[in-house]
Amino acid sequence: MTISSDKVVIIGAGPAGVACSYALGKEGQSSLVIEKNTNIGGLCQTIDFNGYLFDIGGHRFLSKSKIINDLWNRIMKSDLLRVERLSRIFYRKKFFDYPLSFFNTFWNLGAVESAQSIASYLYARIARDADDNTFEGWIINRFGKRLYRIFFKSYTEKIWAMSCNNISADWAAQRIKGLSLRVAIKTALLRNKKTTPTTLAQSFLYPRRGPGEFFNNLAQVAAKHGARFEREKIVTGIKHDSGRILSVEVKHTNCHGKEEIPVEYLFSSIPLPCFIKSLIPPPPIDVIDAASRLNFRSYIAVNVVINKENIFPDQWIYIHSPEVRLGRIQNYKNWSPAMVVDPKKTTLGLEYFCTEGDNFWKMSDFNLIDYAVGELERTGIVSRKHLITGFVVRRSEVYPVYCLDYHKHLQVVRSYLDQFSNFQPIGRAGLFRYCNSDYAMLTGIFAAKNFLEKISYDIWKLGAEQEYFE
Numbered sequence: 284m285t286i287s288s289d290k291v292v293i294i295g296a297g298p299a300g301v302a303c304s305y306a307l308g309k310e311g312q313s314s315l316v317i318e319k320n321t322n323i324g325g326l327c328q329t330i331d332f333n334g335y336l337f338d339i340g341g342h343r344f345l346s347k348s349k350i351i352n353d354l355w356n357r358i359m360k361s362d363l364l365r366v367e368r369l370s371r372i373f374y375r376k377k378f379f380d381y382p383l384s385f386f387n388t389f390w391n392l393g394a395v396e397s398a399q400s401i402a403s404y405l406y407a408r409i410a411r412d413a414d415d416n417t418f419e420g421w422i423i424n425r426f427g428k429r430l431y432r433i434f435f436k437s438y439t440e441k442i443w444a445m446s447c448n449n450i451s452a453d454w455a456a457q458r459i460k461g462l463s464l465r466v467a468i469k470t471a472l473l474r475n476k477k478t479t480p481t482t483l484a485q486s487f488l489y490p491r492r493g494p495g496e497f498f499n500n501l502a503q504v505a506a507k508h509g510a511r512f513e514r515e516k517i518v519t520g521i522k523h524d525s526g527r528i529l530s531v532e533v534k535h536t537n538c539h540g541k542e543e544i545p546v547e548y549l550f551s552s553i554p555l556p557c558f559i560k561s562l563i564p565p566p567p568i569d570v571i572d573a574a575s576r577l578n579f580r581s582y583i584a585v586n587v588v589i590n591k592e593n594i595f596p597d598q599w600i601y602i603h604s605p606e607v608r609l610g611r612i613q614n615y616k617n618w619s620p621a622m623v624v625d626p627k628k629t630t631l632g633l634e635y636f637c638t639e640g641d642n643f644w645k646m647s648d649f650n651l652i653d654y655a656v657g658e659l660e661r662t663g664i665v666s667r668k669h670l671i672t673g674f675v676v677r678r679s680e681v682y683p684v685y686c687l688d689y690h691k692h693l694q695v696v697r698s699y700l701d702q703f704s705n706f707q708p709i710g711r712a713g714l715f716r717y718c719n720s721d722y723a724m725l726t727g728i729f730a731a732k733n734f735l736e737k738i739s740y741d742i743w744k745l746g747a748e749q750e751y752f753e
């Protein structure tokens with residue numbers, strides 16, 4: 284079956300939307316992709332700032348899916364680098380290996396703290412009395428209370444701004460599945476790749492000029508197959524009747540223009556609660572209520588150019604020190620040398636997690652740069668005097684919050700959406716799933732297959748065990 288290109292509509296040109304348009308195009312189905320941003324790639328875009336390239340948080344390409352690995356290789360060819368991973372935890376002014384390695388961890392902690400940590404781990408293994416349904420309990424059962432406090436609590440609370448008691452263990456199970464102190468010891472002692480859980484992947488792929496390059500190239504191939512990308516247009520309304528989507532209302536972001544586009548089939552990667560809010564007429568009140576309880580954390584990167592050739596060798600560092608708000612530092616030339624126009628300079632992404640509209644989110648760019656560089660200086664990693672320039676990137680609705688009862692609310696929304704015969708949600712925020720770009724792409728590809736081949740892969744459940752996480 285093929286439908287006129289203007290009537291198969293994809294909302295969002297992030298990994299899910301671009302992959303969907305590509306998969307449709309390859310089978311002769313053209314599509315219209317509506318994107319509110321100027322750039323293609325969503326959270327995977329690469330931003331050019333005076334010739335220096337910045338990701339929205341470094342994006343490693345790592346997938347267990349042959350479909351995705353083949354696609355990365357086919358599109359990027361020799362411009363896909365294999366990067367040996369180095370990413371450590373910064374805590375008490377010391378660098379700890381991450382994934383945690385047994386010897387380095389205990390060397391840095393010192394004899395007394397190490398003995399206490401091992402005792403607390405053994406107690407946790409025997410007692411097994413922490414609640415495995417919460418993030419806190421899940422980690423304590425696998426690492427003990429002391430290591431939990433040192434290596435998981437502060438960073439996790441920086442991301443989610445809530446107590447680890449109120450975070451679902453789903454997030455831990457998804458993010459660090461297969462990892463425990465026992466596994467870390469086994470990996471350290473045996474150096475056995477077969478025992479290496481997903482979190483411990485030692486190398487990854489990375490496009491020479493950042494992930495945005497891949498998604499731009501993929502979009503170009505999709506365009507050759509008939510996809511049309513309309514940028515700087517935002518979907519503000521979705522009309523429906525009798526279980527069918529009829530049209531989307533689209534506003535131009537740079538003028539007052541508005542249009543209504545008829546839809547025969549719709550794929551949407553916009554955040555699920557926004558989708559529900561955009562429906563005309565609105566859904567029943569219980570669906571609106573459930574969607575409003577699906578919350579996201581937002582993200583700010585203060586990107587800086589530093590007048591120093593070498594700062595640290597890692598691609599990124601997790602900042603666990605509770606005395607600063609700073610969550611992570613990316614060092615882009617360690618991802619690919621092509622990310623810096625001048626090799627004598629270093630570019631850093633200082634990453635913060637916040638809630639859209641809170642005081643941190645509302646700070647001016649100038650104040651944010653000042654604040655972030657001040658924190659960087661306090662860590663002792665770089666002094667303020669080396670700062671050349673910087674800019675700020677804000678992204679809302681980035682991290683789906685897995686609070687304890689999110690499943691219940693998600694189920695209400697899903698059941699309601701199932702009624703639409705010509706619609707599929709795709710992608711990370713579209714499915715309210717904390718997933719990486721490979722998984723987001725797969726949801727787009729399999730949704731396209733569902734449409735083209737009239738089959739029914741369950742997009743909500745697609746190969747979850749296939750994921751890698753941080």
Ligand SMILES: Cc1cc2nc3c(=O)[nH]c(=O)nc-3n(C[C@H](O)[C@H](O)[C@H](O)COP(=O)(O)OP(=O)(O)OC[C@H]3O[C@@H](n4cnc5c(N)ncnc54)[C@H](O)[C@@H]3O)c2cc1C
Pocket residue numbers: 294295296297298299300317318319320324325326327339340341342343344345516517518519552553554582681709710711712713718719720721723724
């Ligand atoms: C800091 C950070 C680091 C990450 N690191 C990695 C990593 O190392 N490896 C990895 O694989 N993944 C990583 N990810 C995850 C990856 O970015 C996401 O999984 C992926 O971008 C999700 O793709 P998507 O298409 O579902 O959503 P998005 O990338 O969010 O794209 C959605 C698109 O929809 C557009 N849109 C939204 N609303 C509208 C509207 N109303 N109208 C029109 N357009 C709209 C947006 O502008 C956006 O372009 C990271 C994410 C973050 C935040």
